[in-house]
Amino acid sequence: MATTVNPADPEGPADPGSGLGLRDRRVPRRPRSSGRSGGVAGSSWPWLLPLGTVLLVVLVYPVLEIVRLSFTDASLVTGEPYSVTSETYTSLVTGTDFRHTLQVTFLFVLLSVVFQLLLGLAVALLVHGAERRGLRGVVATRAVVLTAWAIPGVIIGVIWSLLYQETASGVLNHGLSLLGFSGNTPFLSDPDNALVSVIVANIWRGTALSMILCYAGIKTVPDQLYEAARIDGASPVQTLFRVTLPMMLPILTMNLVLATVETFNSFDMVLSLTGGGPGTATQVLALDVYDQIFRQLNLGRGAAMAVVLMAVNVLVIGLYVRLTERQEKEI
Amino acid sequence: MSLSDHNSPASGSSRPGHVRTPARAGRVADAVPGRRPGMRRRTDAAYYAAMLGLVAVFAFPLVWVASLSLKTGPEVLRSPPSLLPQDPQWANYAHVLETTPIGRYLLNSVILVAAGVVGALLLSVPAAYALSRFRGRMRGPRAFTRAVLAAQLLSPLIIAVPVYRVFVTLGLINDYVGLVLVYIAVTAPFLTWFLKNYLDTIPTELDEAGRVDGCSRLRALVLLVLPAAKPGLVSAGIVAGVTTWSQFVLPFILVDSPDLAPVSVGVVNLQSTSGEITTQYLAAGCMLAVAPVIVVFAFLQRHIVGALTAGAVKT
Numbered sequence: 182m183a184t185t186v187n188p189a190d191p192e193g194p195a196d197p198g199s200g201l202g203l204r205d206r207r208v209p210r211r212p213r214s215s216g217r218s219g220g221v222a223g224s225s226w227p228w229l230l231p232l233g234t235v236l237l238v239v240l241v242y243p244v245l246e247i248v249r250l251s252f253t254d255a256s257l258v259t260g261e262p263y264s265v266t267s268e269t270y271t272s273l274v275t276g277t278d279f280r281h282t283l284q285v286t287f288l289f290v291l292l293s294v295v296f297q298l299l300l301g302l303a304v305a306l307l308v309h310g311a312e313r314r315g316l317r318g319v320v321a322t323r324a325v326v327l328t329a330w331a332i333p334g335v336i337i338g339v340i341w342s343l344l345y346q347e348t349a350s351g352v353l354n355h356g357l358s359l360l361g362f363s364g365n366t367p368f369l370s371d372p373d374n375a376l377v378s379v380i381v382a383n384i385w386r387g388t389a390l391s392m393i394l395c396y397a398g399i400k401t402v403p404d405q406l407y408e409a410a411r412i413d414g415a416s417p418v419q420t421l422f423r424v425t426l427p428m429m430l431p432i433l434t435m436n437l438v439l440a441t442v443e444t445f446n447s448f449d450m451v452l453s454l455t456g457g458g459p460g461t462a463t464q465v466l467a468l469d470v471y472d473q474i475f476r477q478l479n480l481g482r483g484a485a486m487a488v489v490l491m492a493v494n495v496l497v498i499g500l501y502v503r504l505t506e507r508q509e510k511e512i
Numbered sequence: 513m514s515l516s517d518h519n520s521p522a523s524g525s526s527r528p529g530h531v532r533t534p535a536r537a538g539r540v541a542d543a544v545p546g547r548r549p550g551m552r553r554r555t556d557a558a559y560y561a562a563m564l565g566l567v568a569v570f571a572f573p574l575v576w577v578a579s580l581s582l583k584t585g586p587e588v589l590r591s592p593p594s595l596l597p598q599d600p601q602w603a604n605y606a607h608v609l610e611t612t613p614i615g616r617y618l619l620n621s622v623i624l625v626a627a628g629v630v631g632a633l634l635l636s637v638p639a640a641y642a643l644s645r646f647r648g649r650m651r652g653p654r655a656f657t658r659a660v661l662a663a664q665l666l667s668p669l670i671i672a673v674p675v676y677r678v679f680v681t682l683g684l685i686n687d688y689v690g691l692v693l694v695y696i697a698v699t700a701p702f703l704t705w706f707l708k709n710y711l712d713t714i715p716t717e718l719d720e721a722g723r724v725d726g727c728s729r730l731r732a733l734v735l736l737v738l739p740a741a742k743p744g745l746v747s748a749g750i751v752a753g754v755t756t757w758s759q760f761v762l763p764f765i766l767v768d769s770p771d772l773a774p775v776s777v778g779v780v781n782l783q784s785t786s787g788e789i790t791t792q793y794l795a796a797g798c799m800l801a802v803a804p805v806i807v808v809f810a811f812l813q814r815h816i817v818g819a820l821t822a823g824a825v826k827t
Contacts, residue, residue, distance in 0.1 A: 225653050228642030232635045232700055233656065239671050239697040240663045246674035257676075304566060311559045322563045324813045326570045331805045331816075333758035333776040336798055339783050340573050343580060343795060349591035352576050358592075385573070390820070397821030439665075446667035449760040453780055467669055474673055475765060484673065491670055498665045502658050 247491065251484035257474060269485035278461070279469075279486065286445070286466040289380055294440045296384045301391025301436070306421070308392070309399045323396075330389035338453030341382040345369050345454075372462035375455050379463045382454060383444065390443075391436055398432030399425060431504065438501045445493055466490050574802070580795035581605070588791045601792065608796045613770040617778030618800065623688075624763070624774050625756045628695030629749055635700045637745075640707035641733050645716065657708070663701035668761040671698065676765055686769045694762050699752050706751070706819065710744030711737065747819035750812050757805055775801040 226233075251270070255263035273279045304326060312319045329337070344353050345368035358364030368378045402425055410420045426433070448467035451457065457464035457472065464472070470490055473483030575595075580588060581604055582597040609615050643653050643660070675694060676685070684690030714737060722732035738745070760776040767773050773781070779794075779801050786794040809816065 225642040225646035228638040228646075229653070229656055232639035232660075232704060235635060235697045235700055236659050236663055239675070239694070240659060240666060240701075243671045243674040244666075246677075247670055250673075307559070307562050307566065311563060314556060314559065316556060316559055316563075318560075318563060320813065322567055323817065324809060325567045327813070327816065328574070328806060328809055329570055331754045331758070331809055332574075332802050333760060333779075333805075335760050335776050335780050336801055339779055339794065339798055340577050342783075343577055343791065343798075344573055346791075348589070350589050350593050352593050355592050364591075385570075389570075393817060393820045396817075400821070442665050446665075446669070448669070449776075453783060467667060470669055471761075480673070487667075487670055487673065490667060494665065494667060494670075498662050501665065502661050505661060506658075 244491065247484050247487050250480055251488045253481045253484075255480040255484075257478040257480045263481070266481070269481045272482065273485055273489070281461060282464050282466055282469045282486075285376065285462070285464055288376060289383070289463075289465050290441060290444045292380045293383045293387060293444045294437065296380075297387040297391045297440050297444075298433070298436060300384065300388045301393075302395045302433075304388065304392040305395035305399055306425075308396060323392075326392055327389050329386055330393070332386075334386065334447060334449035335453040337382065337386050338450040341378070341385075341450075342369065342454050345378055369455055370459055372459055375459060375462045379451055379454055383447070383450060386450060387440055387444065391440055394432055394436040394439070395429065398429035398436075401432070402428040431507075435501070435504055438497055438504065442494060442497045442501070445490065445497070574799075574806075577795045577798050580792055581799050583792050585790070585792060604792050604796045605800070608793050608800065612778075612782055612793075612797065614775070614778055614782065614797050614800055616770060617773055617775040618804070620772055620778075621757060621774040621776070622804075624692065624695050624759075625753050627692045628699050628756050629703075629752050631692065631696035632699035632703050632752060633745070633749065635696065636703035636707055637738070638733075639700075639704045640711055641737065643704070643708040644711035645719070645729075657705075660701045660704050660708075664705060668698060668759075672762050672765045675762075679766060684766075686767055686772060688772060691763060691766055691772060694766065695756060695759065698759070698762065699756055702755070703748050703752050706748045706822075707741070707744060709822065710741055710748070714740050744822075747815040747822070750808065750815050751819045754805060754808065754816065 252265055252267055253263045254266050254268065255261070308319055308323050308326075311322075332340075345351060347354065347365065347367050347370060349355065349358065349364045351368075353368065354364045354366055357366055367374055369375050406424050406428070407420065410424050415423065446467055448465060448471055451463055451465055451468050452471075455463045457468050466486065467490060470483050470486045473479045473486060475483075477483075579595055579597055582600040582602065583604075584599075584601055587598060639656075639660075643657055646653055671694075679685050679687075679690055682690075718736050718740060719727075719729070719732040722736045723729070727735065757774075758776060759774065760780075763772075763774050764777050764780070767777070770778070770781070779797055782794055782797045
């Protein structure tokens with residue numbers, strides 16, 4: 182048994198997507214590898230088979246199916262006949278709705294990610310600095326910030342919709358009126374405000390994870406480097422830009438990738454905060470996909486939009502995989 | 513929030529790249545010579561002020577919702593609003609529990625999270641072991657590793673649409689088993705990735721020793737490696753549990769019966785039936801939905817921080 186290098190390739194026949202690299206390339210095993218006790222000892226595939234099947238079902242199949250459906254005029258109602266067409270894509274490109282969605286999404290992602298990274302870094306530096314000084318309450322502070330990560334996105338949306346109440350009884354409006362502004366700011370019913378409000382809530386939500394990743398990055402900087410910087414007479418600002426940030430670069434990049442793809446894919450918070458409105462002012466791409474498919478039942482068009490969403494995912498995930506593998510190699 | 517783990521190393525933190533909690537935090541501060549103590553005290557005060565501000569920003573939304581949940585209907589609409597409810601209406605919670613299926617939603621969430629995480633662990637442990645131990649021998653596992661990484665980040669919406677169609681065909685819409693399978697499937701990639709990294713830090717000598725003594729790989733995994741990996745399993749399970757609790761898109765699409773919907777979907781249902789005068793009930797519903805997460809956080813924060821950072825850093 183141990184010499185049978187390849188048990189039936191589990192991904193093989195069912196997987197036309199060998200471009201995804203799931204197939205075993207049948208590189209012969211080194212002769213002295215540990216397969217002396219027979220059974221499963223020699224090959225990793227029996228161990229990977231269960232998860233492999235699952236990945237096939239929830240990763241490979243959906244991706245292929247979405248691409249296939251995007252070239253049809255199918256509706257969500259299953260069993261109805263449909264025909265193959267590329268109309269879905271041409272209508273996306275020629276129509277103005279989709280361009281608007283992309284613009285909203287771009288602003289949403291760009292501003293969310295930039296502020297999440299900056300604030301996450303700032304909070305991490307603060308927490309780390311306080312920890313180095315041996316101050317109290319550091320763990321509690323970190324925990325409070327992190328709760329924002331743990332609360333389900335839809336509930337964050339509901340919570341912020343309560344904060345954004347537009348009458349004078351709304352707490353943020355009350356706060357603004359104390360600062361001398363109008364106490365009736367239409368946070369969510371004015372199209373321009375709504376997008377800003379959604380972005381602010383999303384920054385609040387995403388800063389937590391960004392903070393914890395930055396914090397982990399700071400922790401990887403060896404103390405000797407700080408010591409050396411101090412002996413060389415570097416100011417704290419110099420130390421930050423010349424020592425800490427360069428050392429954190431890999432994790433900052435990773436953070437950027439994660440925040441970008443998470444924000445792109447997120448629609449739960451927007452759904453419960455504005456539902457994409459008013460009008461389509463906060464209709465981000467993922468929400469639009471949901472809307473097309475499950476509310477308007479336009480499976481074909483929705484799938485075409487989903488393919489665009491996926492293309493962005495693939496780009497960013499590809500970058501992520503590359504970074505991760507480079508990190509692995511550096512060990 | 514728990515302060516108990518202050519100054520104690522997070523469990524499993526001996527692993528490389530892991531959070532080193534401040535066992536030596538005091539030393540660094542003390543080791544800064546030539547600074548006047550007055551200045552240090554002022555810097556400390558600035559740090560405390562900043563931390564206080566931070567806690568305020570991040571705690572406030574929940575505190576405000578807690579306050580709303582204890583107000584009367586007219587009080588919610590009163591202007592200017594006050595942080596403290598005049599006469600805390602604990603009955604709001606009883607009302608929400610009695611008149612809405614929120615209790616059922618919570619139970620569903622617990623079941624889905626438990627079944628999802630346990631099921632995903634069963635899939636992930638062997639896969640993570642293989643990816644960690646058979647590494648480099650074949651081309652397969654590396655490509656597999658990539659697929660696992662990619663699967664973690666793929667939008668659940670992309671998964672939901674085809675799965676919805678398959679479930680309609682198979683009659684699995686509004687079916688617990690179907691939903692649990694989906695939960696397992698979307699949780700497993702993260703767990704596999706995390707556990708692979710964790711197992712990488714456990715010396716292979718451990719399982720090799722067992723194999724010299726005649727253990728099969730499986731026995732070596734179960735009897736030697738898994739006990740050594742227990743802190744990692746616990747951390748991974750907790751983080752997976754928290755993210756699974758937040759799962760929304762899949763159940764929102766695959767389930768429309770309150771008997772099956774988890775609490776994330778439940779709160780959206782609650783929101784859609786809630787008007788201005790019932791804001792306090794919606795707020796109470798939110799509090800009930802996040803309470804389990806907050807409790808988990810208060811007690812298991814260090815596992816969560818450890819797991820999140822370990823997943824990100826490997827040096």
